[in-house]
Amino acid sequence: MSFPARNTLATLGIAAVSMFATLALLSPRHADAEDEEVKTAENLRVIKPYIGEPSVEQDGCKLTLKIDKESYAAGEKPVVTLEISNTSGKALTRTFDVSMSGRNVEAMSRMPAMPRLLWEGSREVTLAAGETKTITFETGFALKDNESVAIRIGKEELLERPIRIRTEN
Amino acid sequence: MTDHPHSNLIRWPLGVLLGVAAALLAMPLLGNGSQAKASTVGALQSDCDGTISELVIHYTPDSFAIVSVPYRDFLRQLPAVKVHVLVRRLEDFEHLKAFVGDTTCSLSPLVVNHGITSWSRDRWLALHPAGGARAVTLVAPQGELGADVWPARKGDERAAESLAAALVDVNAARSELYFDGGDFVTDGETAFVTPNLRRRNLGLTVHSDAELKRRLERLLGLKVVLLDTALDHHAGMYMMATGNRTVLVGDPRTARDLLTPVEAAALPLKGGVDFSEATLDAFDAVAEQCARAGYRVVRIPQAPGGDGRTYFTYLNAILDQREGRRVVYAPTFDGAGRLNAAAADVWKSLGYEVRPVNCTSSYRHFGSLRCLVSVLRRG
Numbered sequence: 001m002s003f004p005a006r007n008t009l010a011t012l013g014i015a016a017v018s019m020f021a022t023l024a025l026l027s028p029r030h031a032d033a034e035d036e037e038v039k040t041a042e043n044l045r046v047i048k049p050y051i052g053e054p055s056v057e058q059d060g061c062k063l064t065l066k067i068d069k070e071s072y073a074a075g076e077k078p079v080v081t082l083e084i085s086n087t088s089g090k091a092l093t094r095t096f097d098v099s100m101s102g103r104n105v106e107a108m109s110r111m112p113a114m115p116r117l118l119w120e121g122s123r124e125v126t127l128a129a130g131e132t133k134t135i136t137f138e139t140g141f142a143l144k145d146n147e148s149v150a151i152r153i154g155k156e157e158l159l160e161r162p163i164r165i166r167t168e169n
Numbered sequence: 170m171t172d173h174p175h176s177n178l179i180r181w182p183l184g185v186l187l188g189v190a191a192a193l194l195a196m197p198l199l200g201n202g203s204q205a206k207a208s209t210v211g212a213l214q215s216d217c218d219g220t221i222s223e224l225v226i227h228y229t230p231d232s233f234a235i236v237s238v239p240y241r242d243f244l245r246q247l248p249a250v251k252v253h254v255l256v257r258r259l260e261d262f263e264h265l266k267a268f269v270g271d272t273t274c275s276l277s278p279l280v281v282n283h284g285i286t287s288w289s290r291d292r293w294l295a296l297h298p299a300g301g302a303r304a305v306t307l308v309a310p311q312g313e314l315g316a317d318v319w320p321a322r323k324g325d326e327r328a329a330e331s332l333a334a335a336l337v338d339v340n341a342a343r344s345e346l347y348f349d350g351g352d353f354v355t356d357g358e359t360a361f362v363t364p365n366l367r368r369r370n371l372g373l374t375v376h377s378d379a380e381l382k383r384r385l386e387r388l389l390g391l392k393v394v395l396l397d398t399a400l401d402h403h404a405g406m407y408m409m410a411t412g413n414r415t416v417l418v419g420d421p422r423t424a425r426d427l428l429t430p431v432e433a434a435a436l437p438l439k440g441g442v443d444f445s446e447a448t449l450d451a452f453d454a455v456a457e458q459c460a461r462a463g464y465r466v467v468r469i470p471q472a473p474g475g476d477g478r479t480y481f482t483y484l485n486a487i488l489d490q491r492e493g494r495r496v497v498y499a500p501t502f503d504g505a506g507r508l509n510a511a512a513a514d515v516w517k518s519l520g521y522e523v524r525p526v527n528c529t530s531s532y533r534h535f536g537s538l539r540c541l542v543s544v545l546r547r548g
Contacts, residue, residue: 011183014185022188023195023196039210039387039390045342051374108235109536110286110540111351145318146318162312165318
């Protein structure tokens with residue numbers, strides 16, 4: 001092979017290696033996989049799984065909120081369970097607030113009314129490091145079929161979980 | 170034959186240079202470029218920029234007393250745009266059309282087989298087409314506030330699918346997130362999102378604010394500002410994007426200063442007018458958050474009611490940008506002449522032609538014009 005041809009081939013070989021190396025390093029395919037996904041109506045139609053049992057971290061504890069039924073009929077009284085795990089690595093004593101609020105639904109309105117407090121409970125709990133405790137609250141409040149109801153953890157509305165009410169409609 | 174003694178000095182830099190250049194040229198074709206071509210759904214449509222070409226309203230005869238006048242005022246002033254009217258029966262459409270009378274816009278009935286309310290705004294978000302596609306994508310929420318105990322609202326949840334089934338170039342999808350359409354205000358660059366949306370999703374659909382922001386940015390294709398303090402209401406009740414990185418925010422303080430105490434007390438708002446410090450602070454907090462996001466903030470008089478729901482708000486408006494002009498279809502209210510005039514002056518100062526829409530009949534039910542009208546497509 002002639003010198004110019006060999007030289008050109010070698011240069012092209014170096015160029016090819018450089019190109020693949022550059023693409024491997026800088027390609028946007030290295031970005032967050034979620035960002036890679038193309039956005040189409042079909043993709044958006046796929047409902048991604050969501051959190052089954054609402055939970056939140058607060059003051060070194062993981063709080064998981066549970067209610068005793070998937071849905072309620074009007075007149076039933078929800079029972080709320082709070083599972084508290086001490087994730088802080090040390091013993092803790094904390095007061096936990098749970099409340100239930102309702103928004104009255106006026107048939108012709110754009111949205112439900114402002115929330116009003118229906119019930120609230122509070123309990124002090126001491127937990128060793130890594131310990132998990134479950135506390136139960138009997139709300140004693142009979143649900144109505146014209147009120148949108150939610151359970152909340154914390155005075156600062158840390159977590160809200162809607163209550164599903166079965167209606168005749 | 171042996172290599173030229175200096176050939177290595179040229180071969181390596183030249184080869185590397187050629188390789189890097191080729192990679193940079195190829196990258197758009199292999200990376201983002203191919204994805205952009207494949208993506209057919211773009212960003213959330215702006216509330217202020219672009220020419221409106223199609224609108225959606227809902228109508229039920231039992232809401233006639235609430236919506237008929239706002240619809241008439243609005244529809245009669247609209248230019249030649251297409252307005253899809255969701256109804257349960259064709260005669261409902263004819264009833265509304267007869268009341269509204271002659272219009273330049275064209276009204277087109279769309280009969281649905283599920284319950285509806287007359288409040289179309291919260292049902293879905295309209296995302297632009299992308300990558301050469303023509304279809305607008307309507308994204309509906311996983312669920313609506315109060316739908317379990319509100320049959321018509323439960324039916325409203327199906328509005329996006331009904332539109333997609335009936336109209337060409339409209340797709341529908343359902344998000345895994347809980348939201349109302351009214352939870353968003355956007356200028357096509359930034360989406361401002363109410364704290365209610367955060368409250369309804371944190372711990373249920375997302376683990377953290379950061380995850381919620383990321384998911385919304387992905388869905389909306391915009392920068393997202395999660396308002397951490399605001400009124401417990403839809404965003405369009407207390408703020409509006411007006412273009413040119415400017416946001417209008419309600420100002421009860423100005424309204425208070427415009428009125429005598431007797432006039433303020435006479436305002437027909439449920440629970441009386443609320444000029445409390447806590448409420449003023451909540452409006453100010455919205456203004457501060459918009460300013461922190463890099464927006465020019467302009468304030469506009471607003472009178473909130475003590476029930477936290479009925480507002481004399483001039484922000485719940487429909488904005489159009491057409492032939493180089495900006496137009497706002499802005500609510501007005503009987504018994505609030507001085508506030509109406511002052512608010513119109515603010516809109517005019519931002520370069521808007523103001524077309525008033527009397528919303529006296531609807532504000533008592535917690536919403537005004539924007540709550541009743543959804544923009545399906547902007548050019």
